[in-house]
Amino acid sequence: MAQSTALPSVSPQQTRRTRFVCISDTHNCTVNLPKGDVLIHCGDLTNQGSFSELSKQVAWLEKADFECKLVIAGNHDLTLDTDFFEQYGNYFHNNTPQDPAECQKLLTQSASLTYLRHESRTIKLTSPSGPRTTFNVFGSPYVPSCGKWAFQYERVDAVAGRIWQDIPLDTDILITHGPAHLHRDENRHRVAAGCEMLRQAMWRVRPRIALCGHVHEARGVERVRWDLSSKSVRYKELANNDYQWEDPGAGNQKNSLVDLTRKGGNPLDNDGSRVSPPILETHKSASDSEKAKVATEDTTAQPGIGTRGLSGNPASARSDGAALAGRLGRRETCVVNCALQASSYPHAGPRRLHKPIVIDIDLPVWG
Template identity: 60%
Template sequence: MDSLAGTEAQPRSTRCRHRAPPTRTRRTRFVCVSDTHNTTVKLPKGDVLIHAGDLTNQGSFSELSRAVAWLEKAPFEAKIVVAGNHDLTLDAPFYALHGPHFHNQAPQSPSDCLALLTSSTSITYLNHASARITLTSPSGPRTSFSVFGSPYSPRNGLWAFSYDTPPQSQTTLTPADLPALWDDIPLDADVVVTHTPPRTHRDESRLRRATGCEALRRALWRVRPRLAVCGHVHEARGAERVTWDLGCANTAFKEDGVAGWEDPGVGGKQSLVDLTARGGRALENDGSVTVV
């Protein structure tokens, strides 16, 4: 009551007209990188940093220490990281079998290497797992989203986090032919981060072959996240919008169209993808996914 002393009550309609305007919100800016392989590049400003794997060349403690220090210094409110096939020590079962092939003179400790990421207070490390990210900074967008992250990629040589897939020559695939690991992506995932790309999306190799995973592509059709971030195939960098054909009752996993962004070129350091109305490619509630 003391706070009202000396004031004159106003009519209800007048008080309503003088309410403070609603707090303005801004868009969330994601900075997505992958396959940095021991380089500590200068990062653009943003709210959320996503690293889609291959922080290192062979996953040694010293390599990972430098990578984690670089990530921890980056001024982002949230930092989401998955491993890649080159981050060997983060796949403890693989390293137990094949570690001497890479570090025979100086064996590494997978538990010590993993602790660099899991003990970080500023990094969300996802090993085929989900998390809820909530941005609370007063100067930030104050958004919240669910994310699933996984380090796995189809087997190609002796590398970590690998799984078997049908041969490229097999054109007719049944669910029994495909790996089941991507069934673990929850339906409420807003963002999916994988080291491997989905098949036929950001996965074309120098040999002009699609090297991505068909099971992951089908999982993205099922989940339909707003953003899918991947890496692994260096020469396939870029971004595209995939629209699923959800009106065809008899054909699952069908795509209605793909719209791509042009890569800035060999000398380009980054691609800016504006998913707002101002950028002309606003996200819509149409089941489409942006793959970067």
């Protein structure tokens, strides 16, 4: 199994193709999984999070042959949210008692699954037969309030902002159950159901890949180009209408592939650049004109929307210098909603399943 440790600062130069197989919203279903290096499940493993449901899903994932397997919960995985289940658990499972602690142990004590509960990891793929690459990942189950379900927060800026402040700036792979606003979030009512504060957090972090599910009908892929111009307002995006993903695996035996590699001819404009803490604090190590421009911004006046204690001047349109200094190579994010359910099952519609989405990307080789 891949090693999972606290986040160090690494900057290897050599890259190698790494294959991610991405799924979400299985809702007790199991499907054939294509081969890959990393398996990611973006939540809603079950319908109601019972021990029986979770046992079957965990057993399926544990048997899957991947070097690294990353899992988060979703709003339907009720017993994985202790606070929620203590308050509302009696309304579910036909009054059959469930033990949240025992349900959670299925994931927290799994020998082969890395269960992320609103937290980050550095992953090193160590198998001699694998790519031996490394990446930083952050995973969170939280979604804006949408009824009586688990892991929810109110759709209020202050609340949502605090939730997403925890995403580290050096995150390469962002895994959330719910989507960001206007990015793979249109539900069956033709409403954009994603979180705006998550979208703003994505602008700050600019991960290589942002994975989600939750809104089943929004399955698909898009590439978001971030506006990092010194004259722009925070959280702005550039027009990026050139990329249209058509599922190459629809109706055939091929993988539903997203090729972000150089060899594939359409690499992601994101070098995963990151900054050591001294640069974040002083900006004195900026080495090019763009970094120097960022260094002139006032980023120390008072706390703003930041992560890990970073600060900014909310009165300034460019108060996020810490999010930009030394990180201007992070210009694009591939957003993927990998929900397997093709409709809003179990709420509405029949149970129809998509294929997992496979992502190839060049990542740095460690050591």
